[in-house]
Amino acid sequence: MAIAISQEAFDDMVRENMEDLGMDPDEALADAVDALTLQGANLSGIIRRVPGDAAAEEVNPVMRVLDELKASSSGRSGEDLDRLLSLLDELLELCSGEGAENAAVAARNGGVEALIALCASAGVTQQRLLASGLKALSSLIRDVGSTEKFRQSQGSKIVMDILKGALEKSDILDGGFSVVATASAGNEVVKDAFMDLKVDELILEVMRNKSNSKVQSVYDAIRVLLTPDDNRVVASQVYGYSRKFAEIGVAEVLVIALREQVAPSSLPSACAALKAIAVNEEICRSISENGGIDVLLKCIDEAGVQKNKVIAKSCCSLLSKLAGSDANKANIIQQDGFDKFLKLASRFSEDPSVIQEVMSIVQVLTLRSPEHAARAVALGYGTLAIHTMQKFPSSALTQKQACLMIRNLVVRNPENRTILLNEGVEKLIRKAKAIHGSCKAAATDALRDLGLDNYNA
Missing domain, CATH: 1.20.58 (Methane Monooxygenase Hydroxylase; Chain G, domain 1)
Structure with missing residues (x-):
């Protein structure tokens, strides 16, 4: 587990390198980063600066926005509101997409707590402020550390209260369910908190209103809530949640x-x-x-x-x-x-990723079903597998999916084995087995199910 370190501790280490060891500023900064990295410290969100250096002391843009947000008055009208909206939009731009390091800086320095407080204090009537605040909050939550800050700040209850009061406001719903998705990702405890607050029933209510059909984030929230993605948990509860979503x-x-x-x-x-x-x-x-x-x-x-x-x-x-x-x-x-x-x-003959999905579903449809396998080969799926293997020899996943589908086409259908072997499938499977390590098991099984004695060769 990574060692936690504060910004103050990092700055002190750089300062000591300069004052006690006589290093120049750049050397002191590099040495601190190297030493802490070797020790397994988590430097995510640490501003790598030289304390006291005028250029380095220029405020980080994320810190500047956060400081202004925290210092803003409780007023929510006129110039105050416009300034808040501008700051939230700037923070969102800084932390979205590839701005993972900016998001880490913001989360480490109280951004999650500040935005939760701002959203909690804003009324649902302040629609623009809430929508912008929720979107900015969603952009900050990227890892377990930030989801824990969200949990400890009662974020689940605050967001649920906001969503319940905004059932006709699609922009607030979109921002709120984006937060549900990001805060639940990789954190089973946060998922549990939302389920305890009956997020499933709220989702059902929102989706039954056709005017909310543009709220895409509600689908993301469902997927994340029902995905067992917290590797700290031995037995996830999400299977039961999936059944509950279906039941209601x-x-x-x-x-x-x-x-x-x-x-x-x-x-x-x-x-x-x-x-x-x-x-x-x-x-x-x-x-x-x-x-x-x-x-x-x-x-x-x-x-x-x-x-x-x-x-x-x-x-x-x-x-x-x-x-x-x-x-x-x-x-x-x-x-x-x-x-x-x-x-x-x-139609997607030049795109192996689509053909992989087609072969995957045919693999399922023909599993333990010789009748379906016979029909599939008669329609041309054996030929599809062969042509695909010939056309995309460097795609390991495509070769593997072809081998898996071939297995189900032939394992209970001896007549299909003859057809595919006569079309030269053995040579293609052996080539895939030799080139791609990830195909070895699937290729070996396909050769065996084709009735070849030397399938392990």
Whole structure:
């Protein structure tokens, strides 16, 4: 575990290097960084400066904004409000995207606490201030340290209170659910806190209001809340949360959203949210019964026509999860799923990432199903695997997915083995096995299931 160090301790070490060891400023700074790094210190958010140097003492832009925010009066009108909004927008710009180090500086120096306090003191009627404050807060929360600061500042309750009072204000909802997502990431305790505050019921209420269809962050919040991503926890509770989301109707509302109101830009996030809920056979079947498979197959067709690979991959990934149910497999195939996936692969013939998703779902559909495997080969999926392996020899993941799909096409279908071997699949599999270490196990299994005696060679 990284050793915590304060800005003051870092500055003292640089100062001692200069005063006690006679180092020049640049040498003293470099030595302090090197020494602390070797000791395993966490320097994230530390401003690497030489104390006392006029140039170095120029205020860091993040610190300047934070100082002004903290010093701002409680007034929320006229010039005061405009200045606050300007500062929040500046902080958001500094800490968003690749501004991870700026976000770390802000979090280390009280930014999370300051923004929570600002949002708590602002009324819902101060819509612009709250929306900007929540977005800025979301940009600061990047790691467990910042999520812990959020938790210790009662951030979960404050954000939930704000969201409950802003059910008709999409910009506040968007900012608030962005905070739910970032604060819950990698922190099981924060997830628990939001669930204790009934965030699932609030999400359902928000999603049932069609005027909130543009609030993409609600889908991100669902996905993060239901992802077991805290490696400090031995047994995550998120599986139970997924079942609760399904029980109260969130999965059903997500399917309706996919059918009626989700903007194309939000569709991948909505698919990821639904995938996070689909954790067992019963839930997967219920999603199908509510029209989920119909909607996704339609979205795949449209994504192919529009050449939107992000949507295509998202829908295929979700369908792969739903196809874990045998009943859903039959449903997908009855609705000409095999034909639609093959057409999608043809439209994205130059993009291995989409073809990988197609092969992945075919792999699931043909698992323990010789009838489906026979149909898949008759339609051309064996040829797809061979052509893909020939076309993308350097893509380890593509080669591996092809091997995995080939296994399911042939393991219970001797007639398919003959077809693929006659088309030269053995040579391609052995080449993938030799070139890509990550393909070795899948390639060996494919060779074995093709009936080859020397599959370990």
